[in-house]
Amino acid sequence: LTVEYELACANGEDPFALAREIAVEQTAEVPEDCIPADLNERIVGHIEGMEHLESGRWRAVVSYRRAAIGPGVPQLLTILYGNISMKSHVRITDVRWPSWLLEALPGPAFGISGVRELVGVPSRPMVCGALKPMGLPVDELARRAEAFARGGIDLVKDDHGLHDQAAAPFSTRVARCQEAIERGRQAAGTRTLYLPNLGGPIDSLPARVETLERLGVRGAFVAPIVLGLDTLRWLAETSGLVLLAHPALSGVFIHPDHGIAAEILYGDLMRLLGADGVIYPNAGGRFPFSEALCQAINRRLRRRLGAIRPALPVPGGGVRVDNAPYWSTCYGNDTVFLIGGSLYQQSNLEDASKRLIDSLAAAAASNPPSASANDRSPR
Amino acid sequence: LTVEYELACANGEDPFALAREIAVEQTAEVPEDCIPADLNERIVGHIEGMEHLESGRWRAVVSYRRAAIGPGVPQLLTILYGNISMKSHVRITDVRWPSWLLEALPGPAFGISGVRELVGVPSRPMVCGALKPMGLPVDELARRAEAFARGGIDLVKDDHGLHDQAAAPFSTRVARCQEAIERGRQAAGTRTLYLPNLGGPIDSLPARVETLERLGVRGAFVAPIVLGLDTLRWLAETSGLVLLAHPALSGVFIHPDHGIAAEILYGDLMRLLGADGVIYPNAGGRFPFSEALCQAINRRLRRRLGAIRPALPVPGGGVRVDNAPYWSTCYGNDTVFLIGGSLYQQSNLEDASKRLIDSLAAAAASNPPSASANDRSPR
Numbered sequence: 001l002t003v004e005y006e007l008a009c010a011n012g013e014d015p016f017a018l019a020r021e022i023a024v025e026q027t028a029e030v031p032e033d034c035i036p037a038d039l040n041e042r043i044v045g046h047i048e049g050m051e052h053l054e055s056g057r058w059r060a061v062v063s064y065r066r067a068a069i070g071p072g073v074p075q076l077l078t079i080l081y082g083n084i085s086m087k088s089h090v091r092i093t094d095v096r097w098p099s100w101l102l103e104a105l106p107g108p109a110f111g112i113s114g115v116r117e118l119v120g121v122p123s124r125p126m127v128c129g130a131l132k133p134m135g136l137p138v139d140e141l142a143r144r145a146e147a148f149a150r151g152g153i154d155l156v157k158d159d160h161g162l163h164d165q166a167a168a169p170f171s172t173r174v175a176r177c178q179e180a181i182e183r184g185r186q187a188a189g190t191r192t193l194y195l196p197n198l199g200g201p202i203d204s205l206p207a208r209v210e211t212l213e214r215l216g217v218r219g220a221f222v223a224p225i226v227l228g229l230d231t232l233r234w235l236a237e238t239s240g241l242v243l244l245a246h247p248a249l250s251g252v253f254i255h256p257d258h259g260i261a262a263e264i265l266y267g268d269l270m271r272l273l274g275a276d277g278v279i280y281p282n283a284g285g286r287f288p289f290s291e292a293l294c295q296a297i298n299r300r301l302r303r304r305l306g307a308i309r310p311a312l313p314v315p316g317g318g319v320r321v322d323n324a325p326y327w328s329t330c331y332g333n334d335t336v337f338l339i340g341g342s343l344y345q346q347s348n349l350e351d352a353s354k355r356l357i358d359s360l361a362a363a364a365a366s367n368p369p370s371a372s373a374n375d376r377s378p379r
Numbered sequence: 380l381t382v383e384y385e386l387a388c389a390n391g392e393d394p395f396a397l398a399r400e401i402a403v404e405q406t407a408e409v410p411e412d413c414i415p416a417d418l419n420e421r422i423v424g425h426i427e428g429m430e431h432l433e434s435g436r437w438r439a440v441v442s443y444r445r446a447a448i449g450p451g452v453p454q455l456l457t458i459l460y461g462n463i464s465m466k467s468h469v470r471i472t473d474v475r476w477p478s479w480l481l482e483a484l485p486g487p488a489f490g491i492s493g494v495r496e497l498v499g500v501p502s503r504p505m506v507c508g509a510l511k512p513m514g515l516p517v518d519e520l521a522r523r524a525e526a527f528a529r530g531g532i533d534l535v536k537d538d539h540g541l542h543d544q545a546a547a548p549f550s551t552r553v554a555r556c557q558e559a560i561e562r563g564r565q566a567a568g569t570r571t572l573y574l575p576n577l578g579g580p581i582d583s584l585p586a587r588v589e590t591l592e593r594l595g596v597r598g599a600f601v602a603p604i605v606l607g608l609d610t611l612r613w614l615a616e617t618s619g620l621v622l623l624a625h626p627a628l629s630g631v632f633i634h635p636d637h638g639i640a641a642e643i644l645y646g647d648l649m650r651l652l653g654a655d656g657v658i659y660p661n662a663g664g665r666f667p668f669s670e671a672l673c674q675a676i677n678r679r680l681r682r683r684l685g686a687i688r689p690a691l692p693v694p695g696g697g698v699r700v701d702n703a704p705y706w707s708t709c710y711g712n713d714t715v716f717l718i719g720g721s722l723y724q725q726s727n728l729e730d731a732s733k734r735l736i737d738s739l740a741a742a743a744a745s746n747p748p749s750a751s752a753n754d755r756s757p758r
Contacts, residue, residue, distance in 0.1 A: 203613050228609070
């Protein structure tokens, strides 16, 4: 496992010493004189390269052995950024995943082609609508779900704030919205897929997954930073559901001099752990993500990466009905646009949904055909 | 639930508009014209106060209703900092926990007095040793564990990097180290408590908790940011174990203009979710925490907070044998010092441990008696 760190060294700080400190802190975590020679070789990170970038900034490349990582996502996260997260000027800018790790992680169970197959959309960009705002009674959420399905919206997710509040408890909400979507599908001949918020508490998840299975719900979403990243891995391996990852709480990782680069977090980690689609805040919306950053996330989600299926970028947080076609020409057809507010601002949700899908189909016709790397049938 | 945010407004940004944006983003998350009037009252956050701090910095106080939060830790975290974590200049500086929430969260199952009872140390500061470095075979880790127990170290934890690597797999390591500690306890008449790293994968935790029970291990630790904060809550409610929280990956929350203030994260959240002791990086060590910040964390961990038991501060990451007595006079007796490297640097681990405990007992005699708020018997 090779990790590229960007170091912001204060005046006089020795970048080579800092790189060695990282290599020790993340592994042996004892003073140098307490590290047996063989562990220095087998366990402590190896500095593979150092590069001066600009005033005080360095790139350090450190590799970690399988003996230090072992099995399991928690120790992978601990090696990547556990203790050094508490240092103020170390940021992960790239990770090279060894093949043994790519084979150990699930990746998306469906991937881009698997989701396309389920929703019956072979090539155009897709749309995900959101059931919101929280506080609405189940009746009204179900009414909105049906309108989305009648309008041909491809995916309909719960708002990420819909958990188990009294106004719309999980079981009732999911049952009613699934029925409503089924009605809409039947009436309009669409293939809308419902993605409830699995939410948590953590110990409720096995029963909730069973509930979805019983109701015939084929997908769901979780916020992996809220629930724990390993929970996404577990769901991808065991639930049989199409899984979207929601970025709630993930902003804590994204800083110019600290954390994990957004394209690694959303583009690599979420995909490797099993997200079929990864929601992130789009450029030009309510959050400060640049278009270049969004493109970098998209590239990572779709690139060739061992036998890991490609995942769908799901830009949201400010994508609107009027600019979705524009963004689809920027991002290409293998994209899901998460659109909420600008659909609700129109008087007829079903008609607004139809117009949006039509406008994306029209825009898609002028896009080059999608060519996602190593896509393969869902398992 | 009342949350105090510090806003770092850029030139010309309206702090009142930003506060309203937060109140909506964290709840209804739709454009203002899509929020029904009754939800504006019942669901959207209420701005309780605004205060100008200094050039461009404002304090905004926003309260959230129970109807928006509902049951469950994941939605609590989502309301606190879910989507606004992706804004670059909003930081949580204080939280006032309503009594209904204090009653719904477990807090420590043992607390300060419960841990003291288990290790038989009524009043002096305690010491936690760490089994490390990773890569050592189980034999050598067990030898170190026995030396700690013979030397009277109060708590012995696995290194947080010890998961299930081939050199020391979880089950073998825990069984052997527990035996070794039991031997040391018997031989020296001490009451050392072993705290293995539960580690994960997440789906291994129920079986691992059972393993500990079968082996007679009474405590454990987890890294709640790695495993997910709700996993700590679940363990506190169900495992019957003394639980320490490790700060791996938690540094992503700690920024001057962003994230969640360290005293809230370590001092309130970890305690509310059930940590009997909370490890954090001490001042003057390898991480940039000030003494004032550490004191603020300590105060939160020990303060009166509904019926939630107080928890032990566990400063580590650079606390040494030679300065632990000094820190004990700063922090008071209700503290556990996590000491690794400077014990291993001495030739005889058992003797070094004894000297350390003696020096802390001597320092403690001059400390005022502990007076932790609302401590009560462990459940």
